[in-house]
Amino acid sequence: MMKESSYRTGVTPVWCPGCGSFALLNALTGIVLPNLGTPGHQVFIVSGIGCSSRIPAYINAYGFNSLHGRAVLIAQGAKLANPDLTVVAIGGDGDFFSIGAGHLPHAVRRNVNITCIMVNNFVYALTKGQTSPTTPYLRRGEGPFLSLQFYPPVDPVLDMVSYSVSTGASFIAQGITADVPHLGWLIQEAIKHRGFSFINVLTPCVTFEPPQFFKTIREKASYLKEGEPVELPDSSREQPWLHDSGNITLALKLAQTPVLEKPHIGIIFRGKES
Amino acid sequence: MMKESSYRTGVTPVWCPGCGSFALLNALTGIVLPNLGTPGHQVFIVSGIGCSSRIPAYINAYGFNSLHGRAVLIAQGAKLANPDLTVVAIGGDGDFFSIGAGHLPHAVRRNVNITCIMVNNFVYALTKGQTSPTTPYLRRGEGPFLSLQFYPPVDPVLDMVSYSVSTGASFIAQGITADVPHLGWLIQEAIKHRGFSFINVLTPCVTFEPPQFFKTIREKASYLKEGEPVELPDSSREQPWLHDSGNITLALKLAQTPVLEKPHIGIIFRGKES
């Protein structure tokens, strides 16, 4: 399953077989870094704490597996002090949207040129299956994926787009680990974007989420293409429009689609660069 | 300037003459609490740290001046343990949107029935004038209010509305200390709303912001009335629509108006109650 790449270290990943983190690792070491041609020593991968946050040890670049929720801080500090580095912050949905949620609006408005990859497995995986802020929530009886707690999830992409309204500058995208080449392309674009970028990577945990969850998302996934009509969930009463990732108001509309109903894969918003 | 009210303690406020916090105090002790008729012992006012956070000491209700950024936590805990209490969290823009920013999306999704009042003076006042997350930012030369740091502000109302999209439940409003009766009414409605409510109270600090700032906002203020057309800033290319505080999509559109261009005063969104 793993591509050989000079960007891999010799360390064996601790992930479960079939975990989407492998796909991210492949995308980064097999596609993104080779394509960008950035030597490993000019790349700095910072992660939080969680399953996906183990990734720096597997990539032959500068890396730091830091604290739960704080990758985006270390990343900004590093980039500010050494602007030549390509800096990528990687973490889980718990990292970015629970304990680290307070850092995001500020990272967006500062528009420091880093790339955040949220490995959204919809659960606290490393701590063995507790509800995360993105754990799907359906009213009783409405569907198969019921969070233990009766709160609706936060909507990471909507939040990120809404944080970007005042700056109009960030790059917000959604990827899926079922499609590594596309994920690789998205990350490349995000890194190339001169400013803050955020990618919500859909990858339901294969151990703590029911198997049909990943399947559902994969099947419903709808790719966004510039200038082509966006697909909306059946429940939506909106008129479809032509996708324009440069338009923040359309992005905001797009971001309101619940991810379980219509997971949009692609660039949601690409703001002006600095 | 101060109304006499049995909801006042004998403690003299430490605020500067003319500070908008007096107006909030008047609204609460002169309008909200008398009108609701809730006895002081059934009310719990929790604040953070900052100028406005001194307010609990002045109100004859249970009160706690807690920690910077954490009022919303204490408030939720109290309400969960004693649902009979009317619980109000009060704090500054620094409190709610800087150090405490990570707690808000979660408070919204839990929809605990508390009321948050953000005394938005657009600055860190108690610590003597540093940039806050709402400090206006204009590109050099664009206007009189330039933040020391070159970041656009976060947009509290937009964020709060966008957090509410997944629940469709909160109550989000914007008030102004220049209009105490209206502010009082808003707070009353917020408290009566069975679920989480948030009011962004516009009140530029009279000590650390230029005097014309408050004047500008007061003059540009536009009141939202149900069923009547919303006023949009001149720069807006949107078609005005009829205000419907029950419609989250319209609320989201409304919330995109930059507050300095058109400060909408009123109920932005009033979601379904629990």
Place this chain on the structure above:
Amino acid sequence: MRDRLTIGIAGAGGDGVVVLGSLLQRLAASQGYFSQMPRYYGPQIRGGASGVKLSLDTTRASVSGDTVDIMVCFNWEKYAELEQELPLGINTVLFYDNAPPKKGINLPERSFQVGFSEISKELTGTTAAKNIVALGLLERILALPENLSKGATAQDHASALLERNGLALNAGKRLLLEFPFAELKLSPPWDASVKVVLHGNAAVAQGAIRSGCRAFFGYPITPASEIMQEMQERLNHGNGAFLQAEDEIAAVGLALGASLTGAKSMTATTGPGLDLMTEMIGLASGAEIPVVIVDVQRCGPATGIPSKSEQSDLNHAIYGGHGDAPRVVIAAYDVEGCYRLLIESFNISEYYQTPVILLSDQWLGQTTVAIDGNFLTRDYSVCQRRRPGGEYQEQYRRYELTEDSISPMAFAGDEGLVYQATGLTHNEKGRPSFDFATQQRMHEKRWQKLAPLRGKDELVEVFGTEEARRGIVAFGSSAQFVLKTVEDLGLQHRLKVCIPELIHPLPDKLASFVGSLEKLLVVEMNYSAQLHHYLRSQLDLPSDTETYARAGGLAFTRKELSGPMTKLAR
């Protein structure tokens, strides 16, 4: 026939190691056997190394010896990661599934390859029941009865599992004919009453419920999450308030809010979470808000080794936080203590209006024991907060300077007692003050009110002959290893052992213990000898004082402790 027996089981994540250990433990408990079973696991969620070390005993639960009597190995590669925890002795009887690697492992004399997987596959079509085959084998060796039906666990999914795999179980039992080890048979238990099986984390949660805790807020973290999960089940049905918070600052902040309305409130975490709670703990101390915080310690610093025990949060528990904010620190050293001391923590927290930090550790929190369940039903006095009486109307001063420095505390919601509090320096009415005299007086109040705790002799356990002039001080789960080693070395009459459960403020009984000694040894599982330095900061220690302190990550062994202990006794 023997009174004690230790069984090691090792394998990979999917091998059912913990299920096997648990079934065996519960089966034995249902017959009246005591036991203790620490768990060993690593960073991998699936497929990582997994081990348990089950020590069965006819008379009481105590820590096992260094080596195991019986070892079951499903996977040699994973075993290599667990070798420190599950060393093989020359007398160990070893059963293994597949052939061991050529080098690295010295098989004991009595080693047997048993095709657990093969048998499972043959009988059930998959290898998944290999642990049940092993269970059958072990049951028979130990001469345990045939099934769990008699036990407390009759209805649950464990017995369902067994029923589904009856074939495999029986196959395991039949294996015995080929391996007759009569000397591994266990004597009948000392009494046949069914033992309860639980770990320290469960005991903490049950103690919380017992003491009337009505509000729990937490954030997942290994090895404390079990407390949160158990509290979630127990508080979720209108019995109280429960939330999984967005982080640990939120968890303790929510708890303080609930506490202000009069609810007994708590949270549980480990090191990194405790760090984040620092500011709020100071607020609880300064504004005198009761709250209980359980810290199930793990290896530090930073993320350290999340699944392994250390006792290195003691300093932070005692001293953490700016501005001289007193708090109470208690440490449990066994599972019964986790239960009893959680109740005690609430009693102290509520009575003295102070944050209480209850220290546990990974070993204590996650090791399941089978013990006498009497402590769960015993009578415990449960303290209530002192509340202002009717005389206070209109005059209520929240921080009144009373004789014992404890001020009656109204609950938010109480009629006629409205007050406003603050984390600022405040006077008796709770009003902000910038005055030195008030600052000094309120520091005094908060520190002095805790002084009577020093007299709580019942929170200091002393073992051994009073006349001994050589003694050991140890706390937390390490104390169990100390007690066991003293006994194994037969030093009970030369050494006494003091286990303070109340650590801060320092109890008088601990002080007099230390004062009675000519030679002292302090044993603790942290690199910098935190307990030793704390004791030294408060007491005159004997000039002949030594410490045995080392990092965590591995339980103390009898072997390593016997050096310093023999020296102490000499």
Place this chain on the structure above:
Amino acid sequence: MRDRLTIGIAGAGGDGVVVLGSLLQRLAASQGYFSQMPRYYGPQIRGGASGVKLSLDTTRASVSGDTVDIMVCFNWEKYAELEQELPLGINTVLFYDNAPPKKGINLPERSFQVGFSEISKELTGTTAAKNIVALGLLERILALPENLSKGATAQDHASALLERNGLALNAGKRLLLEFPFAELKLSPPWDASVKVVLHGNAAVAQGAIRSGCRAFFGYPITPASEIMQEMQERLNHGNGAFLQAEDEIAAVGLALGASLTGAKSMTATTGPGLDLMTEMIGLASGAEIPVVIVDVQRCGPATGIPSKSEQSDLNHAIYGGHGDAPRVVIAAYDVEGCYRLLIESFNISEYYQTPVILLSDQWLGQTTVAIDGNFLTRDYSVCQRRRPGGEYQEQYRRYELTEDSISPMAFAGDEGLVYQATGLTHNEKGRPSFDFATQQRMHEKRWQKLAPLRGKDELVEVFGTEEARRGIVAFGSSAQFVLKTVEDLGLQHRLKVCIPELIHPLPDKLASFVGSLEKLLVVEMNYSAQLHHYLRSQLDLPSDTETYARAGGLAFTRKELSGPMTKLAR
């Protein structure tokens, strides 16, 4: 003519008290006078009490006596709030604007109502220049020259203010004819060189720049904000990275990120912010990332008294955080030390790859002093991080166990030295490890690498005759008051005083100081005697040891210290 003179000024927020004090201080500094001026303020932003206590001296800057020689009072109501800080003595010469309240205030014999406001109003149309009128009066009393033009401050807005208010100034000067107090005249300064005027917070910022700090991240908090503001000005123009962070966790997290790329990075805060940084400090310790954290202490616990000094964060600085994470703690006791020790903090932090906490306090941070500026231009050795040489290609081990336990550290961006680090327990290569031996070895590494610091004699100051067998240990700004009181009491030859700047690890020189004593007194400004307990935890203290420890909120007075000191000397 006299060598020293203390002037108190009190009023309400808008009265220009601080401006008056500053102008006077700078005017005197421009003539060569030394001085020291603490500020007193309360919770109100505008209109609150505001006071300064300016002690001018011909030979050096030192703390003032308890009472003031001259007092200027603009507002009696506000004065009442400052009475503790600015007590009137019987010999005080008092000038006041309006009539004092009937009761509560005992006016000294030489009290004069001077219509500062009235004169200002008459001359300028508003009362706003009343402080300038007072300046004129004081200038003349002290026989200071006419204007600021000679001084270092010529161009700034202070002199502009004076020019604008020339009339008021002159009116003030003319008042003197009516109040001839020749004995209040100051002797000429010891040397006429212009003195620099700055406070501890400014010195910290300037020290940071001097030592090559290239990254500062902070969050506003009283009384540390001045450091952030000065760093913002100095780093904002492409000289480095500066951000006002969203909170203190962010501030220190950003600093660690910058440090990993090789930038000297720091943050500054006070108690509540330090609490929030706890987890990150542990990470810096565990992953060995240099960072300097300045803590300008204020009264605690919780929010406490934000504008007043205390020394109660010492425990947290030394012990705060879970998991045995060593760090270095340094404490400045004067303004020159703030500068020098900030450089030293970076040197240590960079060389030893460890977080360094530099303790200052509100009194030190916000008291402006006029002192010899030589220290600003002196040579300081500036340490660089040890980096791996070319021999490491392909073999680089980030946490190599070297002889001195310091591992060469590559900067993120360095070619050929790529490594991956983690807050998990890790081996020499930085790879996660779950192994006890590694855990123990890495604890050892981190603790042992700091051991050589104990030999840093230059970070421990000892005053007095070596032969003395009675001594005092004090740290931070309190030490200034101790030194002054020893001198005032004429006890220099009976007592010696030790001021450790390096607190943790405990320096040998401090140990031998304590070891040389028969009687020890530890003086500190916190309720629980933190320094005393820390010393006791590490050293055998003389059996005759006493502590003088009390809450903050008010500077030590000579009066209160003389009791314990006289007793010590007896």
